[in-house]
Amino acid sequence: MANSIMLMGTSSHVGKSIITTALCRIFHQEGRKVVPFKAQNMALNSYVTKDGKEMGRAQVAQAEAAGLEPMVDMNPVLLKPTGNSCSQVVLNGKAIGNMSAREYHKGYSLKAFGAVTEALERLQKNFDTLVIEGAGSPAEVNLKANDIVNMRVAKHLNAPVLLIADIDRGGALASLVGTLELLDEDERALVKGLIINKFRGDVTLLTPAVDFLEQKTGKPVLGIVPHIEDMGIDDEDSVSLDDKVVEQDQPQADxxxxxxxxxxxxxxxxxxxxxxxxxxxxxxxxxxxxxxxxxxxxxxxxxxxxxxxxxxxxxxxxxxxxxxxxxxxxxxxxxxxxxxxxxxxxxxxxxxxxxxxxxxxxxxxxxxxxxxxxxxxxxxxxxxxxxxxxxxxxxxxxxxxxxxxxxxxxxxxxxxxxxxxxxxxxxxxxxxxxxxxxxxxxxxxxxxxxxxxxxxxxxxxxxxxxxxxxxLGDLPIQRSVRQEKERAYNRLASVVRASLDMEKLAEIMGERP
Structure with a gap:
C-alpha cells in the first residue's frame, strides 16, 4: 500500500497546490515513485493528456515536478465554471454535460466519488507515495455532506493531513484554529500538522504564534514557508491573475x-x-x-x-x-x-x-x-x-x-x-x-x-x-521553457525542504526519519 500525505487549506488560494508541487519534487529527488492527486478541481485552466483526456493544470505542474507524464487519474473530476452557478462536469477526462451547483452537489458528486476511488486504487498499485491536494477548506459546513475532495478522501485512505494557512492575507492563526474547531472529532484526528505559508520578514518574530498554535491545537507546526517571488510555476486558475502586477511601462522592457x-x-x-x-x-x-x-x-x-x-x-x-x-x-x-x-x-x-x-x-x-x-x-x-x-x-x-x-x-x-x-x-x-x-x-x-x-x-x-x-535588433533565444521549469521546481523544493521539519513529516507519513 502506498504511503500518502494530504494537503488541505483554511481557504482557497493559500498555497496547497504549490506545497503539493514542492513535496512531489522533493520525493522525486529522493528516488520515490511519487504521484500527485486531486479528486476534484474547479478551474478553467485545463490541459489535454496524450490520450486526449482533460484535466486540471495544477496537477500537470505537479506531475512534471514528480517526473511523470500527466494522466487523468491524477484529477478524475474537473469542474469548469460556465457562469450563473453552473459548471461543465468533466469526468475521467471527458465532458459529460453542464450542471448547476445544486444539481452537482446535491445529486451527482457522491456518484462521481466512485471514479475518485477507482483512480486512487490504480495509483496505489503503481506508486509508492501519494501527495494529495484538497480544495477550498474542509470546514465548509454547507458543502461537507457531499464533499468528495477533502475529508472524504482522507478518510478513505486514512491519510494524514497537513493544514495550510496563508499568513500574507492575514488572520492565519484564527483560520487554523477555527478550521480545526469546525471539523468533526475523527476529521480533526487526521490532521497531523500545521503549515504557515507565504511569510515575509524575520521568521523568529513568529515564535510566539507557533507556541500558541501548538498549545491551543495540540498539533505541531511543521514549518513556516516564506513568500516566494517569481516562482515560474503554472497557476491553477485566473484568481492568480490579480497577483500579477506588471507595469505597462517597465523601462527595461523593449x-x-x-x-x-x-x-x-x-x-x-x-x-x-x-x-x-x-x-x-x-x-x-x-x-x-x-x-x-x-x-x-x-x-x-x-x-x-x-x-x-x-x-x-x-x-x-x-x-x-x-x-x-x-x-x-x-x-x-x-x-x-x-x-x-x-x-x-x-x-x-x-x-x-x-x-x-x-x-x-x-x-x-x-x-x-x-x-x-x-x-x-x-x-x-x-x-x-x-x-x-x-x-x-x-x-x-x-x-x-x-x-x-x-x-x-x-x-x-x-x-x-x-x-x-x-x-x-x-x-x-x-x-x-x-x-x-x-x-x-x-x-x-x-x-x-x-x-x-x-x-x-x-x-x-x-x-x-x-x-x-x-x-530594435534581433536577440538570440533567451530562455528555455523546459529548463526554466526544472529550475523552478528545484528552487521550490529547496525552499520548502529548508522550511519544513522533514523528519517530523516522515514520522507523520509512518516512515523512519
Whole structure:
C-alpha cells in the first residue's frame, strides 16, 4: 500500500497546490515513485493528456515536478465554471454535460466519488507515495455532506493531513484554529500538522504564534514557508491573475504585450513563456484605460466565448482593440480568442450559453458553430506559411494541444499558418489557424493550438519580428521553457525542504526519519 500525505487549506488560494508541487519534487529527488492527486478541481485552466483526456493544470505542474507524464487519474473530476452557478462536469477526462451547483452537489458528486476511488486504487498499485491536494477548506459546513475532495478522501485512505494557512492575507492563526474547531472529532484526528505559508520578514518574530498554535491545537507546526517571488510555476486558475502586477511601462522592457482578460478567461498559461522573456512586459487588461500602447494584443481562450465577446463589446474593449489594429498593432487569438476573430459564432445547441448567434470581430474569413462534442487532443504541427510583420516565421514539430467545442469553416482560400502533422499519436495532414493582413492596418492571426508560444525558437522569431518593427535588433533565444521549469521546481523544493521539519513529516507519513 502506498504511503500518502494530504494537503488541505483554511481557504482557497493559500498555497496547497504549490506545497503539493514542492513535496512531489522533493520525493522525486529522493528516488520515490511519487504521484500527485486531486479528486476534484474547479478551474478553467485545463490541459489535454496524450490520450486526449482533460484535466486540471495544477496537477500537470505537479506531475512534471514528480517526473511523470500527466494522466487523468491524477484529477478524475474537473469542474469548469460556465457562469450563473453552473459548471461543465468533466469526468475521467471527458465532458459529460453542464450542471448547476445544486444539481452537482446535491445529486451527482457522491456518484462521481466512485471514479475518485477507482483512480486512487490504480495509483496505489503503481506508486509508492501519494501527495494529495484538497480544495477550498474542509470546514465548509454547507458543502461537507457531499464533499468528495477533502475529508472524504482522507478518510478513505486514512491519510494524514497537513493544514495550510496563508499568513500574507492575514488572520492565519484564527483560520487554523477555527478550521480545526469546525471539523468533526475523527476529521480533526487526521490532521497531523500545521503549515504557515507565504511569510515575509524575520521568521523568529513568529515564535510566539507557533507556541500558541501548538498549545491551543495540540498539533505541531511543521514549518513556516516564506513568500516566494517569481516562482515560474503554472497557476491553477485566473484568481492568480490579480497577483500579477506588471507595469505597462517597465523601462527595461523593449516590448509590451497586452492580454485581454475576459470574465471567463481560460488557459492563460499560454502566455507565461512570453511574460518570462527579459525584453517583454506582459500585462492583463480588463478596462479600456489599461490597454496602453501595446506592441501585440492577445485574445486568450474562453470557457464562454460568446458572452466574453459580448463583454468586449459592452465595455468598450472591442472598439479600443479596433483602433489599435487600425494603427498597425498585430492581434493574435488563441482558441476562443481565435473564434472571436471570425465573422460569426453560432451556438444552436446552447453548448456554452443561451446565445444562438453572435457576430464576431470580423477580421478573419471564417465562421464557427459550436457542437455537443469537445475536441481534446495533443498535436504536433509545423509552421508552414506565416508571414508576420514582413518576416517568414518557421517552425518544425511544434507541440501543443487542442481543447475546444465547435467546427470552424473558412471562406475562399485563406492562408493557414500551421499544418498539424500528428493528432493524438496519429499521422494527419490538417491545415490549422488563419492569418490575414488587414488592408492598410495591422495583422490578425489565430490558432486553436494551446502552448504554441512555449516553443523557444518560434517564440523568439515572433518577438524579434516585433523588435524589428520598432527598429530594435534581433536577440538570440533567451530562455528555455523546459529548463526554466526544472529550475523552478528545484528552487521550490529547496525552499520548502529548508522550511519544513522533514523528519517530523516522515514520522507523520509512518516512515523512519
Amino acid at each position: 516590448l509590451h504585450i497586452a492580454v485581454i482578460q475576459t470574465p471567463k478567461i481560460s488557459n492563460f498559461t499560454d502566455f507565461d513563456s512570453l511574460a518570462a522573456e527579459p525584453d517583454v512586459s506582459l500585462y492583463y487588461v480588463k478596462r479600456v484605460e489599461d490597454l496602453g500602447e501595446p506592441d501585440l494584443i492577445l485574445l486568450p481562450g474562453s470557457k464562454n466565448t460568446t458572452e466574453d465577446l459580448l463583454h468586449l463589446r459592452e465595455c468598450g474593449l472591442e472598439e479600443a482593440i479596433r483602433e489599435k489594429v487600425a494603427g498597425g498593432t498585430p492581434l493574435w487569438g488563441i482558441c476562443g480568442g481565435y473564434q472571436m476573430l471570425g465573422q460569426k459564432i453560432a451556438d444552436p445547441l446552447h453548448t456554452e450559453s443561451a446565445n444562438d448567434e453572435v457576430a464576431g470581430l470580423g477580421y478573419l474569413p471564417m465562421e464557427t458553430t459550436f457542437a455537443a462534442e469537445k475536441l481534446t487532443s495533443q498535436v504536433q504541427a509545423d509552421c508552414v506559411q506565416l508571414n508576420f510583420l514582413g518576416r517568414e516565421i518557421t517552425g518544425k514539430g511544434l507541440y501543443g494541444y487542442e481543447i475546444h467545442t465547435g467546427e470552424t469553416k473558412f471562406d475562399g482560400a485563406p492562408a493557414h499558418p500551421f499544418q498539424i502533422i500528428d493528432r493524438s499519436n496519429e499521422s494527419v495532414n490538417i491545415a490549422e489557424g488563419l492569418t490575414c493582413q488587414i488592408d492598410g492596418q495591422g495583422q490578425v492571426t489565430g490558432t486553436y493550438i494551446h502552448g504554441i508560444f512555449d516553443h523557444d525558437d518560434f517564440r523568439r522569431q515572433i518577438l524579434n519580428a516585433l523588435r524589428a518593427r520598432k527598429g
